[in-house]
Amino acid sequence: MRLDRDTFREILDSILRNRSRSFLTGFGVFWGIFMLMLLIGGGQGLKELLEKNFEGFAQNTCIVYPEPTTKPWRGFQKGRTWALDYEDIDRIKARVDELDVVTPILSFWGKTAEYGANTYSSGSLKGVRADYDHIESPKLYYGRYIDEMDVIQERKVCVIGRKVYNQLFPEGGDPCGKYIRVDGLHYQVIGVDYNEGNLSINGQASETVTVPITLLQRAYNHGRTVDLICFTAREGITMSGVIPKVREAIAVGHYIDPTDEESINMINTQLIFGIVDNLFRGIKFLIWLIGLGTLLAGAVGVSNIMMVSVRERTTEIGIRRAIGATPRMILGQIVAESIVLTLAAGLMGIVISVLILAGVEAGMTSDGILKAAFQVPFGTAVAAALLLTVLGVLAGLAPSLRAMSIKPVDAMRDE
Amino acid sequence: MLIELKDINKTYDNGQPLHVLKGIDLTIGRGEFVSIMGASGSGKSTLLNILGILDNYDTGEYRLDGRLIKDLGERQAAEYRNRMIGFVFQSFNLIGFKTAVENVELPLYYQGVPRRRRREMAMEYLDKLGLADWATHFPNEMSGGQKQRTAIARALITHPQIILADEPTGALDSQTSVEVMQLLHRLNQEEGITIIVVTHESGVANETDKIIHIKDGVIGAIEENHDHNASPFGAGGLMK
Numbered sequence: 001m002r003l004d005r006d007t008f009r010e011i012l013d014s015i016l017r018n019r020s021r022s023f024l025t026g027f028g029v030f031w032g033i034f035m036l037m038l039l040i041g042g043g044q045g046l047k048e049l050l051e052k053n054f055e056g057f058a059q060n061t062c063i064v065y066p067e068p069t070t071k072p073w074r075g076f077q078k079g080r081t082w083a084l085d086y087e088d089i090d091r092i093k094a095r096v097d098e099l100d101v102v103t104p105i106l107s108f109w110g111k112t113a114e115y116g117a118n119t120y121s122s123g124s125l126k127g128v129r130a131d132y133d134h135i136e137s138p139k140l141y142y143g144r145y146i147d148e149m150d151v152i153q154e155r156k157v158c159v160i161g162r163k164v165y166n167q168l169f170p171e172g173g174d175p176c177g178k179y180i181r182v183d184g185l186h187y188q189v190i191g192v193d194y195n196e197g198n199l200s201i202n203g204q205a206s207e208t209v210t211v212p213i214t215l216l217q218r219a220y221n222h223g224r225t226v227d228l229i230c231f232t233a234r235e236g237i238t239m240s241g242v243i244p245k246v247r248e249a250i251a252v253g254h255y256i257d258p259t260d261e262e263s264i265n266m267i268n269t270q271l272i273f274g275i276v277d278n279l280f281r282g283i284k285f286l287i288w289l290i291g292l293g294t295l296l297a298g299a300v301g302v303s304n305i306m307m308v309s310v311r312e313r314t315t316e317i318g319i320r321r322a323i324g325a326t327p328r329m330i331l332g333q334i335v336a337e338s339i340v341l342t343l344a345a346g347l348m349g350i351v352i353s354v355l356i357l358a359g360v361e362a363g364m365t366s367d368g369i370l371k372a373a374f375q376v377p378f379g380t381a382v383a384a385a386l387l388l389t390v391l392g393v394l395a396g397l398a399p400s401l402r403a404m405s406i407k408p409v410d411a412m413r414d415e
Numbered sequence: 416m417l418i419e420l421k422d423i424n425k426t427y428d429n430g431q432p433l434h435v436l437k438g439i440d441l442t443i444g445r446g447e448f449v450s451i452m453g454a455s456g457s458g459k460s461t462l463l464n465i466l467g468i469l470d471n472y473d474t475g476e477y478r479l480d481g482r483l484i485k486d487l488g489e490r491q492a493a494e495y496r497n498r499m500i501g502f503v504f505q506s507f508n509l510i511g512f513k514t515a516v517e518n519v520e521l522p523l524y525y526q527g528v529p530r531r532r533r534r535e536m537a538m539e540y541l542d543k544l545g546l547a548d549w550a551t552h553f554p555n556e557m558s559g560g561q562k563q564r565t566a567i568a569r570a571l572i573t574h575p576q577i578i579l580a581d582e583p584t585g586a587l588d589s590q591t592s593v594e595v596m597q598l599l600h601r602l603n604q605e606e607g608i609t610i611i612v613v614t615h616e617s618g619v620a621n622e623t624d625k626i627i628h629i630k631d632g633v634i635g636a637i638e639e640n641h642d643h644n645a646s647p648f649g650a651g652g653l654m655k
Contacts, residue, residue, distance in 0.1 A: 319510055
């Protein structure tokens with residue numbers, strides 16, 4: 001078959017002058033692609049929305065906190081209370097090589113933050129070290145996070161969460177440098193954390209006022225004790241293998257039975273994330289199942305219409321052959337028509353679904369920050385369009401071949 | 416001789432074998448205006464299909480312009496049909512979504528003639544048949560006679576040696592039938608094109624110079640008809 005402007009004109013004429021047939025064929029393709037893209041994009045967005053809950057939280061974190069002992073040890077009876085302190089951090093670091101970050105938290109619940117007449121009650125006040133950002137990484141909208149010097153010099157500075165910020169500074173703007181008050185102490189705001197994750201330690205980031213831990217210990221007379229110690233494992237280390245070593249390190253300093261798992265309590269987030277990962281995998285599988293189903297339904301629709309259209313064209317094919325078209329010319333034309341038609345319709349489906357997804361994204365954006373990306377990857381869209389085109393062509397080819405086996409005369413008589 | 420048929424046999428096998436052509440011997444010379452006449456089922460359409468290389472025959476020999484036409488591949492057959500034979504059908508067989516001029520130029524498209532040249536030639540032929548004003552009309556906007564003239568223009572555009580007309584007046588009223596037959600006659604006289612008309616109407620056959628009667632798959636009689644009075648129905652151009 002020649003491939004020149006003339007051939008293309010012929011193809012275009014055939015498509016444009018048989019509008020309803022072309023429309024129906026094209027619509028099948030369009031709908032298949034359109035639904036698939038919406039599903040993939042929507043599923044993607046849903047997944048991101050879910051993942052948002054765990055945003056910024058290190059997935060290999062373990063948290064240790066003290067409970068009364070449940071086993072007697074070295075002359076001590078069970079039921080003894082104890083507390084974690086700074087020495088535990090050093091002990092853990094010294095004894096367990098596999099760990100990356102080991103950092104303490106001290107926190108207070110139900111604190112009220114005030115700025116002028118504005119108050120935010122039932123927030124939490126959390127004291128951390130600078131390296132806490134490895135556990136829960138902040139999403140700073142303004143300013144900076146707590147740094148080493150803040151901790152060493154016990155500076156009265158704070159990073160406030162989004163809800164706290166919205167309540168205290170309803171008119172918006174950069175609050176850095178302003179002073180807010182908690183329990184009569186004034187803290188200078190140095191940053192605003194927009195982290196929206198729902199997984200966090202001792203209070204959601206958005207409801208928290210974060211200050212240097214050293215300052216908090218001094219202000220609330222906590223001495224060297226801390227509430228919890230968080231630690232992350234190095235790359236490639238499985239947390240559950242490390243936990244007994246950590247427990248032993250702590251047990252030594254506090255005269256606790258190293259096998260007392262209820263006393264030296266650990267929360268291993270790696271396990272939680274494993275469950276969540278499986279959930280995501282399930283959702284993804286479901287999306288692809290439905291998506292491919294839709295695509296297949298689209299392809300079946302296209303092939304159905306192709307079959308009807310070729311039957312309808314039997315006469316035309318007969319005429320063309322009688323006046324000198326070879327079977328190959330006619331097959332070439334039918335295939336070329338299918339390709340042009342399905343590509344045009346497929347691209348339209350992609351464009352419209354992308355526009356709708358873009359609209360959804362626009363609705364999900366607040367303060368210029370996108371909550372979840374609903375868009376479809378370019379490669380996926382193109383692959384889907386190509387797949388549907390190939391299916392459409394194959395579907396059109398079979399009935400065309402059958403039409404070709406009918407003698408031109410019979411084809412023309414068939415009116 | 417332009418067309419030479421020697422002992423052509425054709426059997427259709429749909430469930431039970433049907434011997435349609437039982438040894439046809441026929442020669443038609445260049446420039447003849449011939450009709451093949453017979454009742455339905457006589458095998459005349461099958462003969463026309465074989466002449467038009469639209470169908471194969473079982474045994475015998477068919478030579479067209481000296482070339483043996485037997486068991487041709489689809490491409491070769493398409494090529495011969497395109498270059499040597501023009502078809503005119505009872506039901507016109509114009510492509511509905513193409514205008515008159517586009518229908519006429521279609522054979523040239525398959526020859527690979529450039530668009531502009533094609534269009535010029537198609538207009539020329541439409542003009543010749545008095546259809547220049549109807550060039551941009553679609554078939555369903557034209558009368559039967561106009562459609563048949565368009566089909567004839569399409570048959571003529573490739574300068575074929577033969578025009579095969581299968582019941583060309585079958586779907587036309589008597590007035591337009593006369594016009595179409597006169598047109599074919601004129602083409603035969605002026606351009607010297609060999610024309611073979613298949614019909615079951617004696618009035619139509621009477622317009623031709625030679626009438627070949629076919630009955631039950633064999634040729635019954637060949638009648639010279641240069642004074643056009645073979646049939647009482649054909650007198651004075653009356654056909655129906």
